[in-house]
Amino acid sequence: MRIGLIGYGKMGQAIEAVAMKRGHTISFKSDSQHPFDAADLARTDVAIEFTSPHSAVANVLKCIEQGIPVVTGSTGWFQRLDEVKAQVAAHGGTLFYGSNFSLGMNITFMLNNRLAELMNRFPDYEPAVEEIHHIHKKDSPSGTALTLAEEIIHQLDAKTGWAENEPSANEILGIATHRIDEVPGTHHVSYTSSADRITLSHEAFNREGFALGAILAAEFCRGKKGVFTMKNLIQP
Numbered sequence: 001m002r003i004g005l006i007g008y009g010k011m012g013q014a015i016e017a018v019a020m021k022r023g024h025t026i027s028f029k030s031d032s033q034h035p036f037d038a039a040d041l042a043r044t045d046v047a048i049e050f051t052s053p054h055s056a057v058a059n060v061l062k063c064i065e066q067g068i069p070v071v072t073g074s075t076g077w078f079q080r081l082d083e084v085k086a087q088v089a090a091h092g093g094t095l096f097y098g099s100n101f102s103l104g105m106n107i108t109f110m111l112n113n114r115l116a117e118l119m120n121r122f123p124d125y126e127p128a129v130e131e132i133h134h135i136h137k138k139d140s141p142s143g144t145a146l147t148l149a150e151e152i153i154h155q156l157d158a159k160t161g162w163a164e165n166e167p168s169a170n171e172i173l174g175i176a177t178h179r180i181d182e183v184p185g186t187h188h189v190s191y192t193s194s195a196d197r198i199t200l201s202h203e204a205f206n207r208e209g210f211a212l213g214a215i216l217a218a219e220f221c222r223g224k225k226g227v228f229t230m231k232n233l234i235q236p
Contacts, residue, residue, distance in 0.1 A: 002027040003218055004044035004068075006036060006059050007051040011073070014211035015048055022215055041066045046218040052138050053077045060095065061087055069094035069221040071214055073101050075143025085227050094221050096228045099143030101213030105187070106230040108202040112148050112189055115200055116155035123158050125191035125198070128168045130176040132186040140164065141175045148189055149173055184210075 001024045005012045008029045016026055027044040030036035032055075041047065041062075046069045049059050053076025063070035064087055072095070081097075088095045100106065119125055129152070131145035141149070141164055149162045152173055160171040168174040184204040191198040204210070213230065220233050 001025075001219065001222065002043060002045045003215075004036065004040060004047040005029045006047055006049040006063075006070075007031060007074075009050070011050045011207055011210065012048075014207040015050070015214050018208065018211040018215050022219075024215070024218075036062075038066055041068045044068055046071065046221055048073075048214050048218055050074055050214070057084060060084055064088055064091050064093040064095065067091070067093065069096070069218075069224075071096040071217045071221060073098060073210065073214055075099050075146075076139035078143070088227055092225055094225055094228075096217045096221050098213075098217070098230045099147045100185070100210070101217060101230065102185075102202075102204060102209040103213055103216075103230075103234070104209060105144060105185075105202050105204070106213070106234055108187070108200065109147060109151065109230075110234075112200055113151045113155065115189070115191075115198070116152045119191050119198075120156050120158075122191075122193075125193045126168050127152055127156065127159070128174050128176070128190050128192070129162075130178075130188040130190070132178040132180055132183050134182045134184065135179045137179060140177045140179070142177070142185070142187075144185065144187055145175050145177070148187060149175055152189070 003024050004027045008031045028040040047063045049072040051074050056074035056077045129149050131142050153159045159173045162173040166174050186203045189200040
């Protein structure tokens with residue numbers, strides 16, 4: 001499969017390495033200094049986009065308009081998701097998006113959802129979310145932390161919203177954010193009572209897990225039309 005890389009930083013380089021191991025070829029590599037064009041897309045089967053919240057939507061729509069399936073791991077733009085989905089439908093395109101492409105993290109999402117469902121019966125436990133990422137990450141809280149928080153809020157009657165770097169209290173779920181050195185990504189969900197604490201955690205050791213998930217998503221997209229997430233890939 002011919003894969004185009006939109007964003008060629010550390011994540012793009014990790015994706016390239018995994019793609020080559022799995023027998024794929026790289027049709028083009030694009031970054032802020034080297035924008036991609038229609039000719040690049042014409043020799044591409046699937047594009048993988050990891051850039052920034054400010055450029056992600058334009059990059060995705062450019063692919064969709066050219067009829068190229070696109071996998072995007074950029075976060076911080078999901079407030080425009082309905083707009084993008086409408087364009088996917090209008091062009092009969094293919095979009096695979098996610099806040100985190102790690103297989104382990106997506107299994108953690110499923111566990112988080114089930115745990116929150118159970119904990120709704122026990123309001124004496126106060127939930128909280130914590131995330132730690134490298135100092136280069138542009139969005140805060142991370143898209144992954146927001147996904148965890150939104151799942152908790154959906155399941156818990158006591159919570160209606162979240163706040164960054166504030167303690168959980170009343171209707172608000174606190175999300176603590178930290179930016180430290182080159183940490184790939186660590187997320188904790190906790191439920192604390194006066195008697196004990198329950199903790200659900202995921203720690204990424206490197207970018208390889210995210211890269212593999214992105215390649216699996218690209219492979220999944222071939223021959224499909226519509227909008228997909230990691231749930232479509234993981235669930236039987």
